[in-house]
Amino acid sequence: MIVLARPSFHNGEKMQRLLRILLALFLLAPPALAADGPFLINGAIVTPGRVIQNGWITLQGGKISAISETRPTAAGARTLVTRDIVFPGFIDLHNHPLYGVFPRWHPPKVYPNRYEWRADAGYWQAIQTPEGKLVATRFCDMDAYVEMKALMGGTTSLLGIYRPADTDAVPPCVAGLVRNLDWATGFHGDGVGHERAGNVLGVRPNDLKLSEETLAQIKRGPIDLIAVHLGEGQRNDPDSRAEFARLKDLKLLTPNTAIIHGVALSEADFGEIKAAGASFIWSPRSNFELYGETADIAAAARQRVTMALAPDWSPTGSTNMLAEIVYAKGVIDRQFKGLVSPQQLFEMATSIPARIARIDDKAGSLKPGLAADLFLLRGDASKPFDALVTARPEDVTLTVIDGVPLFGTSDHMSALGVTALETVNLCGQARAINPHAIADGFADITARLTGALRSENLTLAGLAECN
Numbered sequence: 001m002i003v004l005a006r007p008s009f010h011n012g013e014k015m016q017r018l019l020r021i022l023l024a025l026f027l028l029a030p031p032a033l034a035a036d037g038p039f040l041i042n043g044a045i046v047t048p049g050r051v052i053q054n055g056w057i058t059l060q061g062g063k064i065s066a067i068s069e070t071r072p073t074a075a076g077a078r079t080l081v082t083r084d085i086v087f088p089g090f091i092d093l094h095n096h097p098l099y100g101v102f103p104r105w106h107p108p109k110v111y112p113n114r115y116e117w118r119a120d121a122g123y124w125q126a127i128q129t130p131e132g133k134l135v136a137t138r139f140c141d142m143d144a145y146v147e148m149k150a151l152m153g154g155t156t157s158l159l160g161i162y163r164p165a166d167t168d169a170v171p172p173c174v175a176g177l178v179r180n181l182d183w184a185t186g187f188h189g190d191g192v193g194h195e196r197a198g199n200v201l202g203v204r205p206n207d208l209k210l211s212e213e214t215l216a217q218i219k220r221g222p223i224d225l226i227a228v229h230l231g232e233g234q235r236n237d238p239d240s241r242a243e244f245a246r247l248k249d250l251k252l253l254t255p256n257t258a259i260i261h262g263v264a265l266s267e268a269d270f271g272e273i274k275a276a277g278a279s280f281i282w283s284p285r286s287n288f289e290l291y292g293e294t295a296d297i298a299a300a301a302r303q304r305v306t307m308a309l310a311p312d313w314s315p316t317g318s319t320n321m322l323a324e325i326v327y328a329k330g331v332i333d334r335q336f337k338g339l340v341s342p343q344q345l346f347e348m349a350t351s352i353p354a355r356i357a358r359i360d361d362k363a364g365s366l367k368p369g370l371a372a373d374l375f376l377l378r379g380d381a382s383k384p385f386d387a388l389v390t391a392r393p394e395d396v397t398l399t400v401i402d403g404v405p406l407f408g409t410s411d412h413m414s415a416l417g418v419t420a421l422e423t424v425n426l427c428g429q430a431r432a433i434n435p436h437a438i439a440d441g442f443a444d445i446t447a448r449l450t451g452a453l454r455s456e457n458l459t460l461a462g463l464a465e466c467n
């Protein structure tokens with residue numbers, strides 16, 4: 001926000017020149033964003049206790065200030081009237097978002113475990129080698145592109161951006177757009193480096209060298225959550241099974257531990273996870289594409305394990321949380337009939353990961369006092385959870401983070417006072433990006449990434465997988 005001092009001189013000609021300069025500056029710069037609100041949004045409001053049909057949610061100062069059945073009186077409020085469903089933003093606890101610039105990788109076979117495909121020359125050629133080059137040269141462009149893909153699918157908090165190899169922290173450009181649970185959420189202070197969640201790739205001794213600091217922090221206290229890839233392989237794969245024993249040897253099966261994948265885990269293992277107060281993050285699509293099977297979530301449910309859902313990454317998982325929910329619904333219908341309801345899938349993507357990450361007092365539900373992190377979905381508002389699990393990418397009509405409308409239809413964005421929009425095509429429909437969200441412009445970022453990938457004989461991944 002620029003605050004202009006009142007001009008102190010009275011010469012008419014000088015004043016006219018100043019006014020012309022100010023007008024030119026105003027026309028050149030996008031209008032300032034009224035992020036403080038108040039904003040009133042009308043629709044079917046999905047609160048923790050019930051869905052308020054034709055309800056109202058008021059956003060002010062980056063927070064949800066009220067939820068009501070009747071239209072509130074709020075002087076000067078920007079008002080958006082819709083028939084859409086208003087959901088809290090998704091909290092994605094398992095992703096490798098930077099890989100979201102790459103097209104899908106189609107594994108030539110199923111693998112017994114993660115170590116095998118990660119050693120596959122074809123994988124290195126298609127993904128890992130170009131990824132290393134791109135992170136070193138185009139980190140901020142990659143970050144902006146993949147975070148836009150996440151929030152286009154309703155994600156408002158995300159874990160898993162990692163730093164370039166030659167730096168100690170991620171570049172400051174990671175702040176903004178989606179909240180980065182490991183680097184910059186805004187929940188624990190401004191800027192990068194105050195966060196309370198850590199991400200560890202594996203529990204082999206070699207992998208642990210990469211994460212000694214994170215492990216030390218969880219023991220000392222400044223880390224609330226450690227998310228560990230574990231048992232990522234087929235059910236009877238010995239390497240994958242050995243990882244759970246290794247985790248226990250390290251005394252890292254704790255209430256602050258979230259186990260990612262766990263395809264190789266047995267029901268007894270899930271019982272131990274429950275007893276330790278640890279939690280579990282399910283990523284079915286990537287499991288099926290790489291290993292031909294997924295975790296035994298029926299066993300996890302029998303053991304009453306706290307379970308969240310997340311997409312892993314887009315090369316073999318889903319593009320974003322919304323797409324993974326739709327995929328998970330198909331897996332449940334095929335393999336775990338009746339085990340998880342559409343409403344429970346919604347909770348596995350919002351309130352449950354918020355509890356796992358110890359941010360449920362800040363985000364994950366639509367409640368007064370929590371962050372104004374939400375998205376709107378077009379669909380049958382009388383069956384909001386069914387609409388969610390059958391949603392198409394283009395059904396998301398607005399995403400708001402910290403009270404700022406970042407993405408949506410131009411109608412919705414304009415109603416909330418965001419103008420000078422940058423337009424993108426999402427599955428054949430025009431969508432608008434808040435021009436303040438990405439200083440460089442999304443089209444320029446897309447063009448630079450397209451060029452960088454072309455020089456590796458690759459194409460830039462699309463914004464979504466369209467039907």
Ligand SMILES: [Zn+2]
Pocket residue numbers: 094095096229260312313
């Ligand atoms: Zn992963």
